[in-house]
Amino acid sequence: MARNEDQGLYKRGQRWWLRLSVEGVGQKRVALIPAGQTKATTDKAVARLLAKRVRAELTGSATVATGTRDLQELLAEFGEAQALSGKVKSGKTAVSHCRAFLNGRTITDPAHITTAAIQAHLADLQARHDRALKTLHNVRASISAFCEFLKTPGRELLLENPAKAVKLKKTERLPARFLAEQQVAELLALVERLAREHGSDVDVAVALALWTGLRRAELARLEWTDVDLDARRLVVRKAKNKRFRAVWLNTAAIEALQQQRERTGDCKFVFPGRERRGHSGMRSHTWWIQAFKPIQARIEAFTKDMSEHATGRAWHLLRHTFASRAVQRGVSLAQIAGWLGHGDLRTTQIYAHLSPDFDEDIEKVV
Secondary structure, eight states, rough: OOTTTTTTTEEETTEEEEEEEEEEEEEEEEEOOOTTOOOOOOOHHHHHHHHHHHHHHHTTTTOOOOGGGOOHHHHHHHHHHHHHHHHHOOOOOOOOHHHHHHHHHHHHSSOOOOOOHHHHHHHHHHHOOOOOEEEEEHHHHHHHHHHHHSSSSSTTTOOGGGGGGOOOOOOOOOOOOOHHHHHHHHHHHHHHHHHHHTOHHHHHHHHHHHHHOOOOHHHHHBGGGGGETTTTTEEESSSSSSSSSEOOOOOHHHHHHHHHHHHHHTTTTTTTTGGGTTTTOOHHHHHHHHHHHHHHOOOGGGTTTTTTOOBBHHHHHHHHHHHHHHHHHOHHHHHHHHHOOSSSHHHGGGGGGOOOOGGGGGGGGO
């Protein structure tokens, strides 16, 4: 019978420990501490990966020598390394990209991971599956990361990284798509009607995205302890770039949150799971997708021009609309970058063309 991955795993306070029996030693307790850190992890997914390694080291069940190991096993180890470095979600995506590459080209030996094989895989994705250029760049980056993993001391299954020699056309930074004033009014009227008809709070979720620029994941994780209506601000503790930031609230955002507090103020999350009202459950990923489908079906802007790969669709189009409206009203790009949590001002430059300000310095070029 396969060992239960949670066997012996337990939580003390906020941190994870492992209890196991070691032959000749007896019961042993181990704090699950990621490399480069001094305290045990608070993340259960990371704890499971660390527990797997500790069990192998202490019970003598460590894997056989690197040279005889299967590529799929190495790929799983690569995923563990990504998770332990804090890249849990992106690590899963990278493993998925690499597995599709290895299986698609029937590669079982690191020596067969060549520049030609990677190029053929990317060409196949583009020709047969109509993948966007940005996706091809992401796939190449995933394969490149796996190749670097195979090069590391102790493995040294590759001398060079063949993915680095694969050339792709540079991706264009297209202007962000956003809703016009009339479309914003149409959207707000629609979600208000949908909320009445279905008894949901999609109207508040959409309004908050429009008036704060929060990402969908940031809305999903938002807790009432992060909201201060008196100070007119909320805090994003777990952003995409892992940067803590404060977001100011305008009157419309405060009204939306006050409405939501009447509905879910006794819950941990601002948008709690429906099946767990009054408890701390976070709303499911599926809810956020399903809630937007009626909106996409009724407002053409959410599906228009997708063939051009312009940035922004579904919930993210609301974030772009927030930033675009701010630029049009004269807010500086630096200020908007802070509100959105952009670590690099170049990311915010996709809204620069909307600025109403005339740059008088152009008159100097005469």
